[in-house]
Amino acid sequence: RQMCIRDRVYSDAVQVGSGSYTTDWPNYNEYQFIRPTEYTEDISSPYFGPPTTIFKTNNFTGPVPTNKWWSSVVWLRYSSRIFSNPLAYEFSSSGLNVTAQHYLIDYRTVQGSWSWTDFTINGGGMSPEDARLDKYDDFSVDIKMSQGTKDVTAKLITGSPFFYLTFNNCSPVITFDHTPVYSEQIDGTIITDNNITNGNFTGDTIRTYDTRGHYWGWFAPAGTQFQINGNTMQITFPAGQNWLVVGLLALGVPDAWDNPPLGDFSSLNEIHQLFYEHAFAWPTETSGNWY
Helix, strand or coil, X not given: CCCCCCCCCCCCEEEECCEEEECCCCCCHHHCCECCHHHCCCCCCCECCCCCCCCECCCCCCCCCXXXXXXXXXXXXXXXXXXXXXXXEEEECCEEEEEECEEEECCCCEEEECCCCCEEEEECCCCCCEEEEEEECCCEEEEEEEECCEEEEEEEECCCCEEEEEEECCCEEEEECCCCCEEECCCCCEEECCCCCEEEEEEEXXXXXXXXXXXXXXXXXXXXXXXXXXXXXXXXXXXXXXXXXXXXXXXXXXXXXXXXXXXXXXXXHHHHHHHHHHHCCCCCCCCCCCC
């Protein structure tokens, strides 16, 4: 068996121990790969290389990881799709797009995919200028969207059905991708459905879903007002509070879609109650021991 090694010598080589790296680009075309269009913003060259802007906040210091499940946020103005299992996210100029993954299973692999955008979360009156890495640890990442004095920080955790948000100088506005929006209290009392398109509830939790089968729980400080008008939900926190937790309660099976309540979820109240008992435990650090 033979192995061929192409040998080239570059100028501007920097020696490090027994190896070296070059600060100059290869000057022949076969190593020039054109970037996808979405990668060219804020990057001086259309060819692969370090971006001119690393999207991180002043709170983040130290080396910037580029091999994490969320790493696209540091080299794109917003992000590509971020898969955290079972949820998936995408930061955009409209806010944070959220969905639940659907899985393709064959005899060797399990593959998650972006199903559709269930909803977009943003701060009222806010058009995010970008999304930036704020901090991370073994299983979670904090990503901040901002415009002027308004900002929204999302804590995403791989393997968790919950994600966590804080809002500064703005209140949450959620735009659902599909109507009608079904919403209920934790005991199943209807707030909105296909006949009632506007509704209000004051409390600390509700759930929403549509005819495509993703059930979401919304958890907030006591006294929070949830106001639904058509495909928009506005959330008003009580004085001194600014946080929101969202969790995926359940997935309806495909043959039950377009027929709410989307299959046999007679225990949905109990599921919602179980999530309620854990949603308010806000993670501050996630870590694992590696052996």
